[in-house]
Amino acid sequence: MSGTGSPLIGVSLKMYMGLERTRGWMTELAAMVGTLPLIPYELFVIPSFLSIGDAVRILDNTGVGVGAQDVFWEDSGAYTGEVSAPMLAEAGCSYVEIGHAERRALFGETDADVALKVKASVRAGLVPVLCVGEVVEGDPGAAVDACALQLDAALDGIPSDSDLVIAYEPVWAIGAQQPASPPFIRDVARGLRQHLASFPNASLIYGGSAGPGLLGKLEGTVDGLFLGRFAHDIGALHDVLMEAGLAANNCE
Numbered sequence: 001m002s003g004t005g006s007p008l009i010g011v012s013l014k015m016y017m018g019l020e021r022t023r024g025w026m027t028e029l030a031a032m033v034g035t036l037p038l039i040p041y042e043l044f045v046i047p048s049f050l051s052i053g054d055a056v057r058i059l060d061n062t063g064v065g066v067g068a069q070d071v072f073w074e075d076s077g078a079y080t081g082e083v084s085a086p087m088l089a090e091a092g093c094s095y096v097e098i099g100h101a102e103r104r105a106l107f108g109e110t111d112a113d114v115a116l117k118v119k120a121s122v123r124a125g126l127v128p129v130l131c132v133g134e135v136v137e138g139d140p141g142a143a144v145d146a147c148a149l150q151l152d153a154a155l156d157g158i159p160s161d162s163d164l165v166i167a168y169e170p171v172w173a174i175g176a177q178q179p180a181s182p183p184f185i186r187d188v189a190r191g192l193r194q195h196l197a198s199f200p201n202a203s204l205i206y207g208g209s210a211g212p213g214l215l216g217k218l219e220g221t222v223d224g225l226f227l228g229r230f231a232h233d234i235g236a237l238h239d240v241l242m243e244a245g246l247a248a249n250n251c252e
């Protein structure tokens with residue numbers, strides 16, 4: 001569960017939608033969350049940098065948090081093309097995604113870069129959504145070991161009471177037809193929880209082809225989901241939020 005004890009659902013729009021389509025999606029989202037019964041969940045949305053302003057405006061007063069897909073580790077200065085954590089906070093972001101598999105693979109982002117970005121984000125009062133995951137499909141123990149190395153590198157020197165979201169995303173399940181199997185996710189989640197024991201305010205969510213029907217099968221081993229493509233359909237996201245409400249009730 002998140003810091004409030006409610007399931008945490010995140011959505012990254014990656015670079016799928018242009019500005020106009022993103023505005024339409026956000027508008028549909030704002031209307032949809034307004035129709036939901038009072039179910040306990042927390043939701044955050046991560047559009048491209050260019051749509052952060054629209055997201056903050058359209059989602060104002062809906063309770064939906066806004067985040068960014070990346071951040072630079074310096075606060076200000078001559079860093080052409082970069083966006084700092086204080087800028088994101090000023091723009092209205094509460095979350096920042098760091099170390100996504102696509103950034104690691106396509107842009108050469110290293111564990112050392114990720115660690116600097118996590119530090120900068122915590123310094124600016126943003127909640128890092130730290131993505132970790134094994135590249136090759138194997139057994140859950142190997143997955144935990146791979147993630148543990150990424151976590152140790154990224155969280156070195158981070159105060160243990162920091163608010164964090166850890167997104168466990170097996171790289172082989174991102175952009176796939178279906179997520180990793182629920183028993184696999186449950187096993188890895190248990191291992192990651194043990195590894196994260198010294199960070200009591202860290203929420204653990206699963207990402208990688210997540211969509212409707214998954215959360216209920218994870219039996220409280222994760223605190224929520226991180227959705228990509230399968231949240232483009234607002235109806236599917238609605239179903240996930242309803243499941244989050246059921247999961248919250250089952251935990252009471």
Ligand SMILES: O=C(COP(=O)(O)O)[C@@H](O)CO
Nearest residue numbers: 012174175207209227228229
């Ligand atoms: O990469 C992610 C999962 O994307 P899918 O499209 O669901 O495979 C995760 O970071 C959420 O965007």
